Amino acid sequence: MAENDDSGLHGLQNPARSARSGHTKPAATEPQLSSSDHRTLERAIRGSVSSIVGASHPDSTAPHHGPNNGHDLALHPEHHPLARQMPGAEQAIGYRDSLLACLIDPDPRRHRSFIEELVRASVPVRTLAVHLFAPVAAELGNRWCTDEADFMQVAVASTRLSMVVNHVSHAAAHSTVEPRAQRRILLTRTHGAQHTIGVSIVASCFRDMGWAVEGGSDLEIDESLYTRLSDKPYDLLGISVSRVDEVRNCSEVIRRVQATPKIRKMKIAVGGPAVVASPLAFQRIGADFVTRSALDVMQLASHV
CATH class of the missing domain: 3.40.50.280 (Cobalamin-binding domain)
Known part of the structure; x- marks a missing residue:
């Protein structure tokens, strides 16, 4: 997978975080932005990060409400009746907190050991995609937007998540017999x-x-x-x-x-x-x- 292109984002800070830190540059060297400009800039940065953590296909950029309920299926697909029937759903859901923790852990060895654990668990990859990978990607986007994580934390976590998805997916593919007439x-x-x-x-x-x-x-x-x-x-x-x-x-x-x-x-x-x-x-x-x-x-x- 290609690496994320964040060249346009390095060095830009969330205005809210800057205000909390108490660190400001001298007025003579920093252009003064109106509150409206700050909001526009913040929306642009957050929009870019939401694309990076991707959940394009995992629904990370907007709530997706399912039939007969008001739940956000991006974070909780288990509330969809079809998703609940997937084999290994409960096991995949149980991994969410552990996956999030290892994605943001400074020690990279933790997410590598998590990959090994997932492979051993033998939960179908499609179930992991729906109930684990997609909700975790959505949660990464939410943590950025709620200031629970900064850009670098989300960028590192998203890269690690891509590694987890790719490793588990390819490991599963190697253990199955491919059909003759493959689509x-x-x-x-x-x-x-x-x-x-x-x-x-x-x-x-x-x-x-x-x-x-x-x-x-x-x-x-x-x-x-x-x-x-x-x-x-x-x-x-x-x-x-x-x-x-x-x-x-x-x-x-x-x-x-x-x-x-x-x-x-x-x-x-x-x-x-x-x-x-x-x-x-x-x-x-x-x-x-x-x-x-x-x-x-x-x-x-x-x-x-």
């Missing part, structure tokens, strides 16, 4: 997508359900994407979208795919923080599927 998915992202956790979780779900997974956070929607699509057949193209203003870019990809005879029968799914935040903006751009959660992804992998 293929190609994962890609928009140019503005900085997150990688969401893409990792999506990949883990599809891989666990027998799909051949290619692409990922390194593959942007540029000419290299169309080269990959023309090289071999895929059953599904998954596009992760970070910003709502990239809806036009997604629409152009879909239009181009559907206008190309060789690949136009391939299904297309969109997801990501932008889709979670503004699902209606993506409903009529031609995508076959619009996903807002890890549970949506799991159901998609089952039925395509």
Whole structure:
């Protein structure tokens, strides 16, 4: 997985934290911002971090309320009736506090030992994706937005979480027999997508359900994407979208795919923080599927 690009964020502080610390630069060297400017800056920084901790596909950027209840399914997918039926759900839920603790622990050995424990537990990866990885990613975003964690803590934790997801997913894939007629998915992202956790979780779900997974956070929607699509057949193209203003870019990809005879029968799914935040903006751009959660992804992998 590609490393998160936070070059535009280093050195920027949350104004609220700066006020609490009591440390200020001399007025002569620091531009004075109005309270409105401070709020705008803070929203921009928080929005960028929310994309990094990704939970694009895990719903970290907005509450996702399920049927017959008012629970936030981003943090508590167990309140969804279908999620409750997943094998190993209770065991996966029981790991949440331990995973959060090891992600923020200064000692990196703790999350490495946690990976070994998860592999030994043999909980289905799709269950871990829905009940453990996605809620923890959402909680990381919440901790940033509530000032319980600073940018560097969240950045380190998100990187470790991606490592956990990838290691567990690949370990499970190596222990299963691949089907003869394997379905293929190609994962890609928009140019503005900085997150990688969401893409990792999506990949883990599809891989666990027998799909051949290619692409990922390194593959942007540029000419290299169309080269990959023309090289071999895929059953599904998954596009992760970070910003709502990239809806036009997604629409152009879909239009181009559907206008190309060789690949136009391939299904297309969109997801990501932008889709979670503004699902209606993506409903009529031609995508076959619009996903807002890890549970949506799991159901998609089952039925395509």
